[in-house]
Amino acid sequence: MATLRLKDVRKSYGNAHVIKGVDLEIDDGEFTVFVGPSGCGKSTLLRMISGLEDITSGTLEIDGQVVNDLPPKERGIAMVFQSYAIFPHMTVRENVAFGLTIAGASKAEKEEKVAEAARILQMEHLLDRRPSQLSGGQRQRVAIGRAIVRKPKVFLFDEPLSNLDAALRMDMRMEIGKLHEQLDATMVYVTHDQVEAMTLADKIVVLKDGLVMQVGSPMELYHAPANLFVAGFLGAPSMNFVTVDVQSRDAAQAQVSNAALEPIAVAHKGRIAGEGKAVLGIRPQHVRAAQPGQGMLHGQVMLTERLGAETVVDLKLKDGSKFIATFAEDRVFEPGESVDLTFDPAQAHLFAPEDTTSAPH
């Protein structure tokens, strides 16, 4: 049970600035997910919270107490690593009880807490095995067991599922979700798997190059991305970006068009200055096929992928840009065929070209 607060937290290795000022608040019991491309500093930020890396500048508070200079054990955190990091020479029981052994807990206490953790994670039958006799998923369960016996204030996970195969990952993802409900603990979770982020998170923090791009609930981020990066990062296939000319702009909307796009009015949310170029973002799922000769977007089919439940079509728009559309039905398109598309301008997003500014939060 704890709140976390980061104020202008920075990290540099010599001249390499890895975390460039992160402000973040995490509420008690919240499941927060850090996502971002490889090398953006997710692990570094998590390790700074854990105390494995020291904080170059800024402050980190857990439950209102500044913990910058506290060693990991005094922060009341537990961490689960991608590589499991369970001790190979100990049995599962000894591994799970490790934190208690270190703290000098009595045998009876250890027995009781290990049994409880094993029950929660459904691994009672594994307790006397050694790690070498476990599958990857079971090992990760042991690592999670080791984390929960100590009843830490904050759980930290660094890509705990990325060494598992797809099916197992889904199982474990649900288990971690359940675990969060059961323990009602504050959890911080690093991943670069969008599905994990979208399904598990109460709050997603999108990072890029050591900066926070946007913070919000999964649906906020999906439906109202604050910038091009977040818009392109979440959702699969990712959002289409069409460069458009701004014809006019009033307080709420801007009139935009290009060679392939009929003039439409889109809300600009203050993100574009005036006339000139802008980028229009449209999710592949948000377009529908229109009657030939009608519609708002015009292009030509390059490639069709029929997946049964849906059809993914690669298009080349009239202005020469690429566009992906998905239709929630099985439908045949011939390569070279002309296609006219329509969409709801309320579901489109307008961004300034090359914007990378992070959203206010």
Next chain:
Amino acid sequence: MSSKLTRSNRAGWLFALPGFSLLFLFIIVPFFFAFWLSLTNQRLVSPNPTEFIGLKNYRDLLSVSIITLEPERTEAGEVVRDKDGEIEYPRVRTITRSDEFPQYRGMQEWFRWQSGDTAKVVIAADVVFMKALVNTLTFALFIVPIQGGGALLLALLINQKLRGINAYRTIYFMPVVISIVVISLLWRFIYSGNEGLLNNILSALTFGAFTPVDWLGNTETALGSIIAMSAWQAMGFHMVIWLAGLQSISPTLYEAASIEGASKWQTFRYVTWPGLRNTAVLVLIVITMQSFAVFAQVDVMTNGGPLDSTQTLVFQTVERGYGKQDISGGATISVILFLMVLMISAVQAFLTRERK
């Protein structure tokens, strides 16, 4: 399978041949030859034909007995004492040379202790061999923990990320690459009785209160001095082995331990030491085997002296086989040494086996 090997790999075997034949000639043949020699009376150079004499060489080395000496008594049955009040016993040679006890013929006193009025005397067919055996065991007994433990400490120190740590690594490893003969010569100066470095340092540290010791010329200190120097010399080698073991332990295990709040000692006990298990077995067995083969230090520094206090098995093997031309006697010692080392290593391997 083997026919396929020989057929299709003719070139391979040809390339292996020079190396293999050298190994065969100088390692494998002498190994079996030693067994055979130890059962004969072969001398290095001798006009007489070789005779098969069974296990006589082994008896001549290994026979040990305990005899009980009754004190000398007066007619009245009183125990005779010398002027210091010590009980007087008949001389051991009255027994070992008497025709009454052919089984003790030629044996000599090794050591004795007193029980009540009687004296128990341990006599051995070959006292020098027995001393060599005890010295070698003592040597191994001290070297294994000192060298192994010291090397581990060095490895732990050197495994840190510090500026210039490579300089330390080099310094600690240096004695390993220098010839043991050169090192032994240097240490003879260090241990020298009159102007030796060690005596000088000790007397400087104690402001002259320390009386110089002839470290290698004294039966009390000679073996200890060789042990100290030998432990230091090969420590760097085992340090490198430990270091390799240390670096194979995954850093995330240390991170996990630190998250769980382990202290330095707990981290060593629960992460480092278990991670070094296999390395420890290797180091243990290698040091044991090496210490049973101790020779060069003794040869250069003391020649087995003073009063046989630094005799060792390999030194005896060489001295007998080549010094005294008794090649079958030398071979016998080397066979005994081989069996001993084999047994000890097997016991060590068994005791340290992976328990499932």
